[in-house]
Amino acid sequence: MVxxxxxxxxxxxxxxxMAEAIAEGARQKHIEVRVDNFYEWDPKDAASYDGIAIGSSTFYYKMLEPIAKFLDALIAEGVDGKVGSAFGSYGWSGEAPVMIAEKMREAGMKVVDPVLRVQYVPEEKDIKECQRLGKDIALKLKKLRTE
Ligand SMILES: Cc1cc2nc3c(=O)[nH]c(=O)nc-3n(C[C@H](O)[C@H](O)[C@H](O)COP(=O)(O)O)c2cc1C
Structure with a gap:
């Protein structure tokens, strides 16, 4: 299973x-999903997945520092050819998901476009978009598996 x-x-x-809703959408397409806060993850473990979605809210026009460190550690494990996706809540500028996607792309990941950003607290329509992203990631993963 992917x-x-x-x-x-x-x-x-x-x-x-957002992360929970993306997981829900992906699970509806019957793939295996683990969703956890970054401190529950070892970058080594995350690097063993076929697809990796990373979410950070934007603080001071950047992604949160622990996520930046996590992403560097993940990339050091080797992510070339894996499916990537970036998301996050923001207030007014929302750079974090764009920066995450850029790093993923530089590392050779196949990034799902566009990144998903929600202003402040997700509403019902935003949750639906997150679920849709989860489904899209799952379909992309399944497609790659059969290619
Ligand atoms: C100290 C501080 C700095 C922030 N800086 C930014 C920023 O530079 N750009 C932006 O779009 N939002 C900024 N925000 C807004 C947060 O990204 C926003 O509140 C977001 O919904 C938080 O999501 P979270 O609960 O997932 O962390 C900032 C918020 C705080 C408290």
Whole structure:
């Protein structure tokens, strides 16, 4: 079974809500999903998944520092050819998911476009978009598996 890792960091829970909804969408397509806060993840373990979605809210026009470190450690493990996706809640500028996607692309990951950003707390329509992203990631993973 294809496996998706969802790693996030969220200060007030908005990016966490997105992560859970992405997981729900992906599970509806019958793939294996693990969704956890970054500190529950070892970058080595995350690197063993077929797809990796990373979420961070934007703070001071950047991704949160622990996520930046996690991403560097993950890339050092080797992620070339894996499916990547970036998401996060933001307030006014929302750079974090864009920066995550850029790093993923540089590392050779196949990044799902566009990144998913939600302003502040996700509403019902945002949750649906997150579920849709989860499904899209799952379909992309399944397609790659059969190619
Ligand atoms: C100290 C501080 C700095 C922030 N800096 C930014 C920023 O530079 N750009 C932006 O879009 N949002 C910024 N925000 C807003 C957060 O990204 C926003 O509140 C987001 O919903 C938090 O999501 P989370 O609960 O998943 O951490 C900032 C918030 C705080 C408290």
């Amino acid at each position: 496996k998706l890792a969802i790693v996030y960091l969220s200060t007030q829970g908005s990016t966490r809500m």
